[in-house]
Amino acid sequence: MSISVLEHVDGSSQYWTPTTSLICSVSGPIEPKARQEIPQHLAIEIIFRPASGPSTTREKLLEERIRAAVTPMVETFLHPRQLCQITFQALKSVGQYSHMELNSAINAAFLALIDAGIPLKSVFTSVTVSVDEDGRKFVNPDVNRLQTAKSVSTVAFKISTGNNTLLLLHSDGSFDESTLFGVLELAEQECVRLSKEFRKLIAEKLGKDFIWKQPANLKN
Amino acid sequence: MSESVEFTPIVFPPRVLARISPELSLQRHLSLGVRPCLRAFEEFREVETSDGNLSRYSPKCNNTNSNNILGSNVLKSGSTIVITSITGGIVEDTLSSNELQEDDGFEPKESSMGTYDKSDFATVYPVVDIERGRVGLPTDEEMIISQMLHDDIRSSGIIPKKALEVICGIRTTDRDGKPAILYPDSDDMESADLIKILSYKQTRKWNYCLYAKIKVFSRDGPLYELCWNSLMYALQTVQLPRAFVDERATDLKIPVRTRGRTATIRETYDLLCDPDQSVQLSLNKSNIAYASRCGVIDVDPDVQLPEDDDQMELDRQNTILVADLQGEAEETSITSTISVITDADGSFKSVTLIGGTSNVSPEIIKSAFRLAKKRSQDLASKIL
Numbered sequence: 037m038s039i040s041v042l043e044h045v046d047g048s049s050q051y052w053t054p055t056t057s058l059i060c061s062v063s064g065p066i067e068p069k070a071r072q073e074i075p076q077h078l079a080i081e082i083i084f085r086p087a088s089g090p091s092t093t094r095e096k097l098l099e100e101r102i103r104a105a106v107t108p109m110v111e112t113f114l115h116p117r118q119l120c121q122i123t124f125q126a127l128k129s130v131g132q133y134s135h136m137e138l139n140s141a142i143n144a145a146f147l148a149l150i151d152a153g154i155p156l157k158s159v160f161t162s163v164t165v166s167v168d169e170d171g172r173k174f175v176n177p178d179v180n181r182l183q184t185a186k187s188v189s190t191v192a193f194k195i196s197t198g199n200n201t202l203l204l205l206h207s208d209g210s211f212d213e214s215t216l217f218g219v220l221e222l223a224e225q226e227c228v229r230l231s232k233e234f235r236k237l238i239a240e241k242l243g244k245d246f247i248w249k250q251p252a253n254l255k256n
Numbered sequence: 257m258s259e260s261v262e263f264t265p266i267v268f269p270p271r272v273l274a275r276i277s278p279e280l281s282l283q284r285h286l287s288l289g290v291r292p293c294l295r296a297f298e299e300f301r302e303v304e305t306s307d308g309n310l311s312r313y314s315p316k317c318n319n320t321n322s323n324n325i326l327g328s329n330v331l332k333s334g335s336t337i338v339i340t341s342i343t344g345g346i347v348e349d350t351l352s353s354n355e356l357q358e359d360d361g362f363e364p365k366e367s368s369m370g371t372y373d374k375s376d377f378a379t380v381y382p383v384v385d386i387e388r389g390r391v392g393l394p395t396d397e398e399m400i401i402s403q404m405l406h407d408d409i410r411s412s413g414i415i416p417k418k419a420l421e422v423i424c425g426i427r428t429t430d431r432d433g434k435p436a437i438l439y440p441d442s443d444d445m446e447s448a449d450l451i452k453i454l455s456y457k458q459t460r461k462w463n464y465c466l467y468a469k470i471k472v473f474s475r476d477g478p479l480y481e482l483c484w485n486s487l488m489y490a491l492q493t494v495q496l497p498r499a500f501v502d503e504r505a506t507d508l509k510i511p512v513r514t515r516g517r518t519a520t521i522r523e524t525y526d527l528l529c530d531p532d533q534s535v536q537l538s539l540n541k542s543n544i545a546y547a548s549r550c551g552v553i554d555v556d557p558d559v560q561l562p563e564d565d566d567q568m569e570l571d572r573q574n575t576i577l578v579a580d581l582q583g584e585a586e587e588t589s590i591t592s593t594i595s596v597i598t599d600a601d602g603s604f605k606s607v608t609l610i611g612g613t614s615n616v617s618p619e620i621i622k623s624a625f626r627l628a629k630k631r632s633q634d635l636a637s638k639i640l
Contacts, residue, residue: 093399093400093402093403094403096396096399096400096403097399097400097403097404097407100396100400104610104612105610105611108591108611108612108613134407168372169372182374183373183374183375184372184373184374185372185374186372187604188411189607192611194611201611201615201616202609202611202616203611204609204610204611205607205608205609205611206607206608206609207604207606207607207608208407208408208411208412208605208606208607209411209412209605210412210413210543210603210604210605211603211604212602212603212604213602213604213622213625216604216607217618220618
C-alpha cells in the first residue's frame with residue numbers, strides 16, 4: 037500500500053494484494069451539483085471503475101457495498117452542502133469474484149480519506165476470509181482458493197481501543213453460524229493488525245508532509 | 257421589569273411528523289413499543305404466494321401456444337406484489353467436442369469428486385423492474401438487486417450446471433412416414449432406436465440459460481428479500497422443454513468457403529424445442545434457502561415519551577431488533593441491517609450485515625439469525 041500517489045486530487049492511495057490492485061482518489065469537500073447537495077450533511081459520491089471495459093451492474097453493487105462501509109465512518113455533519121467524491125480505479129482484479137476488490141477498496145478509501153484530511157470518526161480496516169471444505173480459513177485468498185472456497189466473507193471493522201465494532205459483513209457460499217463467528221474472530225484480529233500497519237504508513241506520510249524540525253539553515 | 261416570554265410547542269399531527277422528521281416519529285413509535293406499521297418489533301409480514309398460472313406448464317394455464325414462461329411466482333407481502341416469470345434460452349457450449357464429459361446424471365462434482373468448485377454451478381440472469389409510475393433507465397436499486405440475485409444464486413449452489421445441460425433427442429420418420437421424437441434417456445425405447453441414438457456421435461453440447469423477469473408493484477421498504485424469495489419459489493416450478501434435432505440434420509455438413517483456398521466444413525444443427533414434453537429443473541434441494549432482513553436501531557433516550565404510571569419498565573432495551581423493514585421511516589432511519597439467506601436448519605447461503613451507526617453486537621446477530629431461521633421454515637412451508 038502507498039499513500040499520496042496522485043497529485044491533482046486532495047487525497048489518494050494505492051492498495052494491493054496478490055490478487056487485486058487499485059488506486060483510490062478523494063476530492064473533497066467540493067462544490068456539489070445541485071441534485072447531489074444535502075442541506076444537513078456532506079454528500080458522498082462513490083465511483084468504481086473496473087480494470088477493463090466499462091462499468092456494469094457489478095460495479096454498481098460494489099459501489100453500494102463500499103458506501104455502506106465508508107459513509108458511517110465520515111463525520112458528515114461537519115461539511116453540510118458539500119460533496120466528497122471517492123473514485124476507485126481497479127488495476128488488477130479476479131473476474132467475477134468481487135470480494136477482494138471490495139476489501140481493497142475499503143482499505144484504500146480509508147488511506148485516501150486520511151490523505152485528503154476528511155474528518156473521520158474512527159479507523160476502519162477490512163479483510164477477506166475464505167473457508168474451504170475442510171474448514172480451514174485463509175486470509176486474503178488467492179484466485180484458486182476463491183474458486184474452491186465453501187464460503188467467502190469480507191469483513192470491515194471499526195477499530196478503536198478495546199471496542200472494535202463490526203462495520204460490514206458480506207458472506208456468501210455455504211456456511212453455518214459457528215463458522216461465521218470463527219471468521220469474525222479471525223477477521224477482527226487481522227483488521228487490528230492491519231490498522232497498526234496503516235498507523236505506521238500514516239506516521240511516515242506525516243513525517244514527509246510537515247517539517248516538524250527546524251530546517252538546518254535556520255539554526256542559530 | 258423583565259417581560260415573560262411564552263414558549264408554545266409546535267404540534268404536528270402524526271402523519272405530518274412522520275413526513276418531516278421520520279427519525280423522530282420512528283423513535284416515538286418505538287418508545288411506545290410498536291412500529292409505525294403497527295407490527296411488533298420481531299414480527300414479519302405475512303407472505304402469500306402462488307404460481308399465478310403464468311407458466312405454460314401450469315395446469316390451469318390458459319395460453320399454452322405462444323407462452324414462453326417456464327416457471328413463475330406471484331408473491332404478496334403487505335401491499336407489495338412481486339411477480340417473477342422465468343423464461344429460457346439455449347446456448348451452445350464453447351467447449352470443443354473432445355472436452356465433453358462422458359458421465360451422465362445430475363450429481364454436481366461436489367459429491368462425486370469431493371472438491372467443491374464454484375464453476376460447477378449456474379445462475380439465472382434476472383432483470384428487476386420496480387414500478388414507480390414512470391419509465392426510463394433502470395435505477396441503481398434495480399441494478400443492485402439484479403446483480404445481487406445473480407451473484408447469490410451462483411454462490412449458493414442451487415442450480416448445478418448439469419441440471420441445465422440439454423439432453424438432445426432426435427426426430428425420426430419411420431417407414432410409414434410418421435415422425436417420432438426419441439430421447440436417449442427415455443425408458444420405453446426399442447433397442448434398434450437406442451443403438452441408433454448411441455451410435456450418433458453428438459459433437460455439440462447445448463445448455464439451457466434461464467432469465468428471470470421480476471416486476472415489483474407498490475414498493476414499501478427494502479425489496480431484495482422479497483425478490484429472492486419469489487425467485488426461489490419460481491425456480492422450483494421451472495419445467496425445461498425437451499429439445500431435439502431432426503434426423504436429417506444430424507450428419508448434415510455444409511462447406512464454408514473462407515477467404516483464400518481453404519474450405520472448412522461446418523455442421524449445422526437446427527435445435528427445436530418439444531412442444532409437449534418437458535423435464536423438471538433439478539435443483540440442489542438441500543441448498544434452497546429463503547431470505548429475511550432485520551434492522552437494528554438504538555433507542556434514543558432523549559426522545560422517549562414520558563412514562564405513564566401503569567406502563568411497566570420491563571423490557572426497555574437500548575438496541576432493538578426490528579424484523580422485516582417496512583415504510584419510509586424505517587427504511588431511511590434504520591441504517592444498520594442484517595440480511596440473511598438461510599434454510600430452517602441454519603445452513604447459511606448469504607449474510608450481508610451493514611454496521612451503520614448502531615453497535616451490532618454478537619448477541620444481536622445471533623437473535624437475527626434465530627429469527628431468520630424461523631422465517632425460513634415458515635416460508636419453506638408455503639411451497640405449493
